Amino acid sequence: MKTRTLGRNGLTVSTLGLGCMGMSDFYSGRDDAESMATLERALALGVTFFDTAEMYGPYTNETLLGRFLVGRRAQVQVATKFGIVRDPNDPTRRGLDGSAANVRRSIEGSLKRLNTDYVDLYYLHRVDPNTPIEETVGAMAALVKEGKVRHLGLSEASVETLTRACAVNPIAALQTEYSLWSRDPEDGILAACRTLGVGFVPYSPLGRGFLTGQIKRFEDLAADDYRRLSPRFQGENFAKNLELVARLAALAKAKGCTSSQLALAWVLSRGPDVVPIPGTKRRTFLEDNVGALAVTLSEADLARLDEVAPKGVAAGLRYPAAMMASVNR
Numbered sequence: 438m439k440t441r442t443l444g445r446n447g448l449t450v451s452t453l454g455l456g457c458m459g460m461s462d463f464y465s466g467r468d469d470a471e472s473m474a475t476l477e478r479a480l481a482l483g484v485t486f487f488d489t490a491e492m493y494g495p496y497t498n499e500t501l502l503g504r505f506l507v508g509r510r511a512q513v514q515v516a517t518k519f520g521i522v523r524d525p526n527d528p529t530r531r532g533l534d535g536s537a538a539n540v541r542r543s544i545e546g547s548l549k550r551l552n553t554d555y556v557d558l559y560y561l562h563r564v565d566p567n568t569p570i571e572e573t574v575g576a577m578a579a580l581v582k583e584g585k586v587r588h589l590g591l592s593e594a595s596v597e598t599l600t601r602a603c604a605v606n607p608i609a610a611l612q613t614e615y616s617l618w619s620r621d622p623e624d625g626i627l628a629a630c631r632t633l634g635v636g637f638v639p640y641s642p643l644g645r646g647f648l649t650g651q652i653k654r655f656e657d658l659a660a661d662d663y664r665r666l667s668p669r670f671q672g673e674n675f676a677k678n679l680e681l682v683a684r685l686a687a688l689a690k691a692k693g694c695t696s697s698q699l700a701l702a703w704v705l706s707r708g709p710d711v712v713p714i715p716g717t718k719r720r721t722f723l724e725d726n727v728g729a730l731a732v733t734l735s736e737a738d739l740a741r742l743d744e745v746a747p748k749g750v751a752a753g754l755r756y757p758a759a760m761m762a763s764v765n766r
Contacts, residue, residue: 448609557587558588616642666757
């Protein structure tokens with residue numbers, strides 16, 4: 438697999454990464470054995486960029502990835518995140534903590550769970566409105582000096598916050614939701630990243646699985662699947678968004694690829710500084726996603742996709758209203 442570079446300081450990763458969240462949390466049907474097999478298959482296919490966070494579980498996803506890393510650490514790049522605090526006894530309770538004390542506390546826990554003495558990319562998961570970004574990034578930068586972290590990142594930060602962060606320490610990557618139904622980063626974030634020398638890591642590049650065409654009805658989602666709480670998966674929004682999926686499927690069929698591959702190829706086409714991290718816990722979906730690397734989009738293809746999925750095409754907010762308050766901050 439080819440590689441791409443995030444940030445001016447040069448974190449080289451596989452062109453396609455793997456989001457590990459769903460292996461342990463939020464999506465129904467946890468199967469650690471299949472998840473481990475998926476991680477192993479990913480590495481065999483050349484995927485070396487693995488994304489996790491302390492809040493996934495909480496903690497259990499880092500522990501799972503840590504087991505996989507034994508004997509393989511030098512072959513991969515590990516990204517993890519801190520800043521969203523969840524109560525292990527009641528994971529529905531959560532808050533934000535970007536304080537210097539939590540930076541220190543979080544990295545020590547992550548390193549232990551990941552079975553490593555350094556993290557390649559350390560993200561602030563969400564910006565804490567009660568802590569100046571300069572304080573948070575300053576504490577993160579201290580970890581770079583100590584060798585516990587190689588590169589720094591932010592997730593769902595605004596242009597202003599990203600600019601202030603870069604004034605404290607180089608930021609290698611900004612992670613934000615970006616796909617054919619979430620094109621908000623085109624309204625300034627992508628341009629700011631390029632001006633500041635920051636790589637861009639789209640999460641949910643398949644619209645939390647909706648763009649794959651595998652989800653036909655709301656009832657297809659298990660009772661404990663958090664997507665049931667997403668406005669885009671509910672009521673009239675669900676029906677309208679299915680129309681987008683049908684148009685995408687038709688284009689994919691004409692192109693000779695799957696809907697997932699077409700959607701990922703579009704994200705990959707956004708630039709050499711863009712590294713999507715589609716998440717999956719199954720080898721079959723992983724292999725399908727990696728197949729996107731063989732899909733070449735012509736100018737005509739891109740123009741047609743712009744017609745099918747222009748900015749604002751998705752019906753409904755990407756998170757419930759209360760959660761939207763914590764993004765692009």
